[in-house]
Amino acid sequence: MPGREHVHSLASLIEDLKPAFTAMSDEIWDFAELKFDEHRSSQCLIGMLEKNGFRVRRNVAEMETAFIGESGSGKPVIAFLGEFDALAGMSQVAGIAEPQPAVPGGTGHGCGHNLLGVGSLLAAVALARYLAEKGLPGTVRYYGCPGEEGGSGKTFMVRAGAFDDVDAALTWHPAPFNGVRSTNNLAVLEYYYRFKGVAAHASNSAHLGRSALDAVELMNVGVNFLREHMPQDCRVHYAITDTGGRAANVVQARAEVLYLIRAPEMPQAMALAERVEKVARGAATMTETEVEVVFDTASTNLLPNLTLESAMHDTMVALGPVPFDEEDLAFAQAIQNTFTEEAIQSSIRLYQVKTDAFSNRMVDGSTPLHLGLRAFEGQSHFRAGSTDVGDVSWVTPTAQCWAPAWAIGTNPHTWQVVAQGRSPAAHKAMIHAAKTLAATGLSLFTSEDLRQQATAEWREKTRGKPYVCPIPPHVRPKRF
Structure with a gap:
């Protein structure tokens, strides 16, 4: 120097x-x-x-x-x-x-x-x-x-x-x-998971609805169970960015959640993101909704x-x-x-x-x-x-x-x-x-x-x- x-x-x-x-x-x-x-x-x-x-x-x-x-x-x-x-x-x-x-x-x-x-x-x-x-x-x-x-x-x-x-x-x-x-910071991937369902009156015709908000909640529960089975140094966290509205008597036809998926190296983060996406698609299947996975941004470790x-x-x-x-x-x-x-x-x-x-x-x-x-x-x-x-x-x-x-x-x-x-x-x-x-x-x-x-x-x-x-x-x- x-x-x-x-x-x-x-x-x-x-x-x-x-x-x-x-x-x-x-x-x-x-x-x-x-x-x-x-x-x-x-x-x-x-x-x-x-x-x-x-x-x-x-x-x-x-x-x-x-x-x-x-x-x-x-x-x-x-x-x-x-x-x-x-x-x-x-x-x-x-x-x-x-x-x-x-x-x-x-x-x-x-x-x-x-x-x-x-x-x-x-x-x-x-x-x-x-x-x-x-x-x-x-x-x-x-x-x-x-x-x-x-x-x-x-x-x-x-x-x-x-x-x-x-x-x-x-x-x-x-x-x-x-x-x-x-x-050694973590690599991170960010995705929006946008669920599309069918709106309906939540009381007299709920059977006609398909709740996108239910799908978001089920996805979050599924990912919480996934945490037990991912590498120790990985991190997964989320924010619900769209609940589909504030009315409780409506079956929400849309809902969205943002996930940040982190791992010590980018290949690990990508592998973990694939598992998170499977949970999202499983939630969509359970609720008979559709899910769109939208890449937001990323940074390498x-x-x-x-x-x-x-x-x-x-x-x-x-x-x-x-x-x-x-x-x-x-x-x-x-x-x-x-x-x-x-x-x-x-x-x-x-x-x-x-x-x-x-x-x-x-x-x-x-x-x-x-x-x-x-x-x-x-x-x-x-x-x-x-x-x-x-x-x-x-x-x-x-x-x-x-x-x-x-x-x-x-x-x-x-x-x-x-x-x-x-x-x-x-x-x-x-x-x-x-x-x-x-x-x-x-x-x-x-x-x-x-x-x-x-x-x-x-x-x-x-x-x-x-x-x-x-x-x-x-x-x-x-x-x-």
């Missing part, structure tokens, strides 16, 4: 850029746009790219809010991944430690993507400036990736070949902890790259801890007071945080913010989530880190995340992540050996397992 003087030169450059990027993060928090409708958010990011001399390609992979910004030329090509979509029903007033929607039923950044997208952009802009100043060759790319929340935007970009010439990709995510993320993760960890050691102050700790404590002790300890286990890399002491959650750095064990861990970063990792070496934007105990997709999304502590975590990504990116530009080792590991892990995009060619991105 570059010497500490180069790391700190990049960090100093990022400090100079901090005010404008912090303001942009708050602006995107305010927009809180849902998947594939992030028009203001994407334009905000594109404007900053163009202001800093990046060449921008819009409408990538037939997605209006997907774009790529590029600076420099030639090899290597290093990608920085940015997300900027929000979640439905997650509206929350910022800066308070109690649930209070800003707009009842409105949207909110319940996963911190306002920070994620801007932090990655800051890293790309700072690194591009540094390379230009030093006269170093290579291409910095920023990928504006829409629809991570249930849209698999990166998967569509991978399918379109947007990453085919990338030598390595870097990203980060807000979290309760500081450190490198090395996890994450392929960790320990070579890149180790380099990223070394960078974080050189940077030191995030510089939180007493006001940051006080607000985090107020947020943490909304959690049980069980939730706090569960958060530590979920993120596999055991010891601190600076002090080698056990991490017990005694402080509301993570003031250290997660130790890097040099191995990956199982985590039962999914991300479309997984598809990128199958076509180029990929690494990501965490930065402690949230109080310890905070779970993603909660009002507590939204409340912390534009706090001074979250801004500091975002800046810290940008410094980490930029310095790790510089390592990739200046060390051919690092690039070769990362590529060799990636080739070894993908040998005999060619990437097959889980989204069929005819499927297009779907808005809410």
